[in-house]
Amino acid sequence: MRLKLSFKILLLLIGIFAVLFLSFAFVSYNSQKKNLTRAFTERATATASSLEAAIQSREEAENTQGISLNIQKSMLLDSEIESVKFYKLQGDRLVLSVSSDSAMAGQVADADNQGAFRSDTRSNSLVGFGVNEMLKVVTPVHVSGAVVGTIEVDFTLENVNAAITSSIINLLAIYLFIVALLLAVVYLVLKQIIIKPILNINRALDAVADNSFNYKLNIKSGDEFGALAGAFERMAELVRTSQESLNNRVEQQTAEIKEKADDLAKERSAILNILEDIQKKEFKAEQLAADLAKFKLAVDSVQDQVIITDPEGIVVYANAAVEKITGYSVEEAYGKKAGTLWRMPMNRQYYEHLWDVIKNQKQVFIGEIINKRKDGNLYVAQISIAPVLDKNQKLLYFVATEHDVTREKEVDKAKTEFVSLASHQLRTPLSSINWYTEMLLDGDAGPINEEQKKYLMEVSIGNRRMIDLVNALLNVSRLDLGTFMIDTAPTNIVAVTKSVVEELKPEITHKKLKVEEHYGENVPEFQADEKLLRIIIQNLLSNAVKYTNDAGSIWVDLKVVPQGGKVGSVDVVFESIALSVSDSGIGIPTEQKSKIFSKLFRADNAREAETEGTGLGLYIIKSIIDQSGGVVWFDSETGKGTTFYVTFPVSGMKKKEGTKTLDL
């Protein structure tokens, strides 16, 4: 740096001085040359004048020899004269007359001579160069006032040039010496005034660059550097303070940024969590959609009609079975109120009741309905309409399923007819046997002896068994079909029980059985199907009678048991009517207890004791009791006796829709 600036300035100065010198040298050279030219021109003029003087007459002018001699003389007088030439007008041309050198007379004059002749002015010009440089002076010659020719005097400038050159060289030497001195001085001055302050400032700037603001500039000069130093110091201070405030700001902002970065990081992780959740939800939604697709597919392939409606009954979904069964397409069903399409052939009250159950009571409606197909045919269906509620018990939808039972009904009807016919076909021959045996025993075909009577009795008994079996089987078939009905009405169970006991009196008396009846005080009339109740009580009591040996005992107990009370060893869940029939009979073997309620089962000891018995009675009553909401069970010990218990809630038997009753 130090070198650079100084160097530049020095170069500049050198350049300036060089230029100065060159121009000075040039000027000097030119002026010297001029001077010399003037001098020579004067000398030439002198020569020419002398020549001119010599040639005063025209005749003289012709006297070339004389001129030549004159020329020679001049030349001797001036050593620097290279040549002298006299041009004379000859005719209309200016030609060489006399020359000092070997130039041929008669040569035409060159342009310079011609020009000088014509213009009657002296001319001088430099010809050639370097060592051969010559000054050519051309002077017009007058004779009696008229220009007769020119005299050309050529001076060699060899010496002159050499003189000039040497003088210039001397000048240059002196000049250079002075310049060197000056430069040295200038350099030192510069160094002090400019370089040092600059370097100082430089160092200060470096210090500032190193964040050290303590470097003090000591520039007291009043010039621009001083101002600069002052400015620098102010600037340095500014820089310092701004640096400080900048640092503070940076710190602050860094802190803010860090905080923001933290927040962003939190947000980012929150967003990632949300994305994760969304992904999970998407996955779940996909799963649900797949499940939904499965369910939709499943529901569409179901044989029964499935219809979903809004709370007003407008159809929003109908499965394919709707078309199969009703003949109306799914599109026809959409958007219409359910039922309008099926032209509701039943009475108004039915539909009002239906709506009441599902809309007002928000309960499931189950029942049989008759609808009309598109082709006008009626069909019977088992319908179930379930209201779907949200968690505030507000209606969202109705879901209705309809099971076309027409075929089932037809099958049912066919079965019923079959059972009817079968019973007729089975019972007819049995009736025949029954009645003819009756007539024989009555003696209608003649008197019979004891032995004949005995045999006939056996026939009768066997027949009776068959009849009982057929009756029981017919009941079982109705129970199995599930379409037997339970039709309840207020029933006096005490009365029924008493009448059953009364019915069995003949047998009881015959076997000398002791029967004790206990009827609770407040046994109410309760909702029951009297016929079925009778079947139950009859079965239990006839069993007790059948399977108790002569002179045994039977206890009949009928009472109301409150909630939490006991029947036998069993706790009662709700207030019930409880019937128990105990006997001191043969009991039920332990290993056969589990089969006692099964179809056609008779315990070994029962078969041994009593040939009569279908093995269906307990099955039948258990079926009835189970389907009507009661409970039946027993305790028994072989050789000691048996107790059968039956309970019904006081609210009564469960009503059951059906088409058949059982036979007694």
Place this chain on the structure above:
Amino acid sequence: MRASPKVVLVLEDEKPLLEAVRLSLTKNGFKVITARTVEEAKEQLCTTTHVDAIWLDHYLLGRENGLDFVAWCREDGNNKCKLVPIFVVSNTATPEKVASYMSLGAEKYFVKSNHKMGDIIEEIKKSIAA
């Protein structure tokens, strides 16, 4: 002076049963008219003066059954049997059937195989006497 015997019309398609019932009723002092179809029964009614009771089975030979006979009986113009007590003695006893017979004015419904003829005859006697 012996009262003229009461007349019972017995409608039953099974021959052996028909015979047994006829014998029993005769033994009990009744006059018995038998028929195996509704058509036959109608014919019989034409030739007889009166009937006091009808023993009626449900399933009969021919197209018509017991129910049809009762319905015809209870129509106006059939004064011979319009007010006569009808005892249905059948082996089929679905509630519908029983209800139908009773609503048409049958007196009683017996399941054939559950009863001795003697019991049914007693019932008939009681009913006529009343």
